[in-house]
Amino acid sequence: VPYISPLLVPTATGRASSDGHRGRVAVVGLGPAGPQWLTPEAQAELASADDLVGYETYLARVPRRRGQRRHSSENQVEAERARHALELAAGGSRVAVVSSGDPGIFAMASAVLEALGEGNGQYAGLEVRVVPGLSAMQAAAARVGAPLGHDFCVVSLSDHLKPWEIVERRLRAACEADMVLTLYNPASSTRREQLARAIEVVSEQRAPSTPLVVARAVGSEAESVTVTTLEQLESDVVDMRTLLIIGSSTTRIVPGEPRLVYTPRRYPG
Ligand code: SAH
Secondary structure (H helix, E strand, C coil), X not given: CCCCCHHHCCCCCCCECCCCCECXXXXXXXXXXXXXXCCHHHHHHHHHCCEEEEEHHHHCCCCCCCCCEEEEXXXXXXXXXXXXXXXXXXXXXXXXXXXXXXXXXXXXXXXXXXXXXXXXXXXXXXXXXXXXXXXXHHHHHHHHEECCCCCEEEEECCCCCCCHHHHHHHHHHHHHCCCEXXXXXXXXXXXXXXXXXXXXXXXXXXXXXXXXXXXXXXXXXXXXXXXXXXXXXXXXXXXXXXXXXXXCCCCEEECCCCCEEECCCCCCC
16 A cells, blocks of 8 residues: 555545546656666556656656556646646546656656645645655766765756756855765756856866766666766766766775776765
């Protein structure tokens, strides 16, 4: 029996579908790529859904099932997709909203809860759950050893949903606090300056020799993961399917090949 947070289950009962079950929405994490990182819980949730909702690239990763409906959309319309999922569930459907990686990390879970909150009781009685997934940074970190072994923080470089000044302030604060820094959404085909600027900001406080991991499409056939340094980053290879891990002052590269990286658990002083 899956755990259902009582916080997410309002008291009124939702409409029941023809075969008697209540509508529900599960926001399901697919992991960063490939079936090897899809959890059994996520698999079960996808298998039992009447409707699948999500960005078309992510839906394409879910095997087709007879009788299951698919609603794919472009990536930019998260709020709309979230409302659509809640509408379907309000009609009695079991809905799975799919996200890459973990659905709570820069992904659909927030959008669904936001839509639920803005529904002003319209969705009372719906069961809404988040089914976790492996986040891309965990898969990327594992490929090169243990760069996230000590305190770290995660910043999205996308300035679609927040002003760039905030990004810079957070990068500086992370450097000030000497935390390992993971960067999601570092660049796209049109959005290139942000990465260059971010590297500039970080380089004000971190040594040129700081280890830097460039992890692209981890877990897929196009995977490429390289260990380099802050000064040697070749940013041309960085795209939408890439994340970066920038070491702290204690992060080390293990001598030898392949290059492995770790951040010790212990901090000096
Ligand atoms: N919810 C996702 C993150 C979505 S934001 C998660 O938990 O992983 C999208 C960003 O995630 C991409 O721009 C990229 O920075 C990163 N990403 C997603 N999948 C990836 C993969 N397989 N390899 C490397 N980075 C990935």
